[in-house]
Amino acid sequence: MNAPLTLSAEQIKQFESQTGLPYNLSDEQVQSFGAEIEALRGRIMSTLGERDARYIRKVIKAQRWLEIGGRGLLFAGILPPAWLAGTAMLGAAKIIENMEIGHNVMHGQWDWMRDPQIHSSTWEWDTVCPSSDWKHSHNHLHHKWTNVVGMDRDVGYGILRMSEEQKWTPYHLGQPVWNLLLAVFFEWGVALHDLETEKLASGEKTWKESVPFLKGVWKKVKKQTLKDYVLFPLLAGPFFLPVLAGNFTANIIRNLWTYMIIFCGHFPAGVTHFTPKDVENEDKARWYIRQLLGSANIRGGKLMNLMSGNLSFQIEHHLFPGMASNRYAEASIEVEKICQKYGLPYNAHGLGRQFGTTLARVFRLSLPNRRDTVTA
Amino acid sequence: MSQSNLQTPVSRLGQWLASPLNPRQYLELINPLWANRCCGEVVAIRRETDAAVTLEINPNHLWNGAVSGQYVRLGIDVEGVRYWRCYSVASAQMPTDRTFSVTIGRVDGGRVSTHIQDALRVGDVIALDQATGDFTLPTSASQTPLLFISAGTGVTPIAGMLRHLRDTGVEADVVHLHYAPDQRRCLFAEELAAFNQLSSFRTHQLYTRADGAAKSSSHFSLQQLSAICPDWAERKAYVCGPVPLMDAVRQVWSDGNLSEQLTEECFQPVRADVPTGAGGQVSFWKAGSEVAGAGDKSLLEVAEDAGLLPAHGCRMGICQGCIVTLKEGQVRDLTTGDVFGEAGESIRICVCAAAGDVTIDL
Incomplete structure (x- = not known):
């Protein structure tokens, strides 16, 4: 057998006995890393002010104008250029609303402004997933238990096998197809996230128990569908079909893009997945290290940062989920320096590499683990 | 068809089209x-x-x-x-x-x-926010003799009432005593003086800190009040100003058994002059979060600093607009210094601080 390129099982065990995690830092170094990250958080949070408030209000205004413009152009959608431009604008508006505004507002990143109109307790976003469900499954489960297989349901959303630690079954052979369907209908996947389909399939949970949850989702679905697929097309009169097609396409564009950004956050090559044992007795410093090792950034320009809702700084978002997103760029410079100092990996690459290796993982893990790796 | 009948289907359509936002969130762009x-x-x-x-x-x-x-x-x-x-x-x-x-x-x-x-x-x-408060004129202002006492910026609500009487031409019998340090620092000095040209108004500006002859007055006292307004006890009285003035006026009316005739408006929170305690951890029941709360900081401010948006009103313990249920622990009333609290009790978070660890229903 070839010598493994990665850490041997003995080496990992040795590190784990020292630190509880697969990296080589003394407990003192772990604590001092945590303290530096915490200090950075404090430094940036203490300078939030007027400039940041202006930023989010500007983004919200621009997003609403973009949406009005897109829907307006679609009314002239019988002309192909107007249809294309209108659809693209509406798709972009929905992406910005979901990513840079909705997702981040619901994290409480702007609660410090005390503006009830831009507040985590009041924000409802433009997708079929009710914001209250999202705040539970995403903010609580995913951000607290990031990449812990069996605890963080974002590891494959109960549909895909995204970590070697997840058990393989013949169902996973169809994973490339399930993955494509999830990408296209991502907002529905997000909305049904808390349904816990895998538990329904195994009989651990009954459909009856899911009725109140489904009723809540249905209420939101009705409103979203009525708006995009009935009222706006009807309002267009003879141009019913172009508007319907434009709205549908804009929603799919949004789905594909958000799927891609979110999957690039935790599944590119080099991110670590954890077991519940790894997080026993985890303190704040170790929690920071897990967030770092379990997340990946996308290197890109300002447009990428805006359109990804600054999840191009997924590492910083996971270290500081409550920090205003426009500050992640400056935080990332410091975080990368601190990582270099402690010899910790900082997973930041272009979109092609991050998404390419993510897709490779989807295909690779549709098959059972190869026996010559960790278990050798 | 009435306008409201016309508006309802239109505004409902607007709500559906703008969902999950409100149509006005698009209109406000303009x-x-x-x-x-x-x-x-x-x-x-x-x-x-x-x-x-x-x-x-x-x-x-x-x-x-x-x-x-x-x-x-x-x-x-x-x-x-x-x-x-x-x-x-x-x-x-x-x-x-x-x-x-x-x-x-x-x-x-x-x-x-x-x-x-x-x-x-x-x-x-x-x-x-909507205007509120009962520091307002009686419904029968023309038949009720009125007395206003103010100091500093406490003149503002009284100026509102005087302007209203003047502008609506109500022939009210009004006496107004206003205390200011000197003329330069007296709000609305000229306008107040001009009220004397109205037949039924008498206003007195009393400068307590001016130099030489301009110093026209000492601070409020019963003796002074009786000299300026002998029939003060027969008037419906209003007072607004800093705490020492409020205390002095309240005492005079209470000594005369006339407290019912006095309406007060305080514009600064009256905090007890007693040492405050050590505070404690403040837990928010609904939000599920926890922060440190100083012993002299109101729970309202603690919650706001934690990013919460508790409903509230006057921020000084008067309007009951900030009532929250206490779940656990005890609080200190900053207006009295008293420590109290039973689980389930309603507290005014704008004037209560943590006295040890507390949990409140926010």
């Missing part, structure tokens, strides 16, 4: 006053004295108007953070489609009053 929140545009800023400015505010359609003497909460954004402060409406009573004014004195070290004086500009849109 004009911020078309928002679906109560707000107003600052249309004029007038300097009254070195330390006070008057804001003329044009409220939007959601504001219900004010009765002279009431107060209104303004939500002012300072460094991106919204702070709410109560100010008395200083203008005459107005229909809802007109502007109203508030006069704001600079508080030394006061974040909001300083911002208003230095950074607020004409054209800025500020958040508003």
Whole structure:
């Protein structure tokens, strides 16, 4: 057998006995890393002010104008250029609303402004997933238990096998197809996230128990569908079909893009997945290290940062989920320096590499683990 | 068909089209006053004295108007953070489609009053709350002899009532005593003096700190009151000013068994002059979070600093607009210094601080 390129099982065990995690830092170094990250958080949070408030209000205004413009152009959608431009604008508006505004507002990143109109307790976003469900499954489960297989349901959303630690079954052979369907209908996947389909399939949970949850989702679905697929097309009169097609396409564009950004956050090559044992007795410093090792950034320009809702700084978002997103760029410079100092990996690459290796993982893990790796 | 019948299907269609937002959140892109929140545009800023400015505010359609003497909460954004402060409406009573004014004195070290004086500009849109308070004229103002006593910026609600009486031509029998350090620092000095030209108004400006002959008065006393207004006991009285004046006036009316005839408006929280305790951890029941709460900091401020938006009103323990259920622990009433609290008890979070670890239903 070839010598493994990665850490041997003995080496990992040795590190784990020292630190509880697969990296080589003394407990003192772990604590001092945590303290530096915490200090950075404090430094940036203490300078939030007027400039940041202006930023989010500007983004919200621009997003609403973009949406009005897109829907307006679609009314002239019988002309192909107007249809294309209108659809693209509406798709972009929905992406910005979901990513840079909705997702981040619901994290409480702007609660410090005390503006009830831009507040985590009041924000409802433009997708079929009710914001209250999202705040539970995403903010609580995913951000607290990031990449812990069996605890963080974002590891494959109960549909895909995204970590070697997840058990393989013949169902996973169809994973490339399930993955494509999830990408296209991502907002529905997000909305049904808390349904816990895998538990329904195994009989651990009954459909009856899911009725109140489904009723809540249905209420939101009705409103979203009525708006995009009935009222706006009807309002267009003879141009019913172009508007319907434009709205549908804009929603799919949004789905594909958000799927891609979110999957690039935790599944590119080099991110670590954890077991519940790894997080026993985890303190704040170790929690920071897990967030770092379990997340990946996308290197890109300002447009990428805006359109990804600054999840191009997924590492910083996971270290500081409550920090205003426009500050992640400056935080990332410091975080990368601190990582270099402690010899910790900082997973930041272009979109092609991050998404390419993510897709490779989807295909690779549709098959059972190869026996010559960790278990050798 | 009535207008409301016409509007209902249209506005409902608007709601559906704008979902999950409100149609007004798109309309406000064109004009911020078309928002679906109560707000107003600052249309004029007038300097009254070195330390006070008057804001003329044009409220939007959601504001219900004010009765002279009431107060209104303004939500002012300072460094991106919204702070709410109560100010008395200083203008005459107005229909809802007109502007109203508030006069704001600079508080030394006061974040909001300083911002208003230095950074607020004409054209800025500020958040508003509905006017409230019962420091208002009696319904039969022309048949009730009235006495107003004010000091400093405490004159603002009283100026509102006097202006209302003047502008509506009500022949009320009015005596007004106003205390100010000197003429330069006296709010509305000329306007108050001009009230004396009205047959039934008598106003007295009493300068307590002016030099030489200009020093026309000492602080409020029964002796002084009797000299200026011998029939004070037969009048319905209003007092608004700093705590020492309020205390002195309350004492005189209480000694005369006349407390029922006195209406008070306090514009600063009365905090007990007793040492405060150590505070403790404050847990928010619904939000599920926990922060440290100092022993002299109101739970309302602690919650706001933690990013919560608790409902509240006067921020000084009067209006009961901030009542929250205590789940666990005890609190200190900052107006009395008393420590109290049973699980399930309702507390005014604007004047209560943590006394040890507490959990509140927020």
